[in-house]
Amino acid sequence: MRRIALALSILAASAASAAALTPGDLSPQEQQLYATFKANPTSAQNFLITRDYVHQAQATVSNPSNAASFPDKPAGFSVRYLLPGDKDIINQAVSLSVAAMAKTLWA
Numbered sequence: 001m002r003r004i005a006l007a008l009s010i011l012a013a014s015a016a017s018a019a020a021l022t023p024g025d026l027s028p029q030e031q032q033l034y035a036t037f038k039a040n041p042t043s044a045q046n047f048l049i050t051r052d053y054v055h056q057a058q059a060t061v062s063n064p065s066n067a068a069s070f071p072d073k074p075a076g077f078s079v080r081y082l083l084p085g086d087k088d089i090i091n092q093a094v095s096l097s098v099a100a101m102a103k104t105l106w107a
Helices: 002-016 028-037 041-062 064-069 086-106
Strands: none
Touching: 028 041, 041 064, 041 086, 064 086
């Protein structure tokens, strides 16, 4: 039963994250980059999806107690939109997530 609840919470988190970030939520550096992509709607949307995922990864690393709900990479995610250091943050968040899920499943 716990496994089903965990799976449902993960699915809900990934669905909610698809377009949760808006241009107004971006840092100044991200806003500058967004300006170069906003003329192309697909690139702009994928940029926001990627940056939202990075923001979620940063939040997970800052607060590991929520690591079990860290989602998989969403459709539209692209390494093209990563900034220096983002890859490391994502890797840390994924590691925390795997550890949290393993702890929940085997506890």
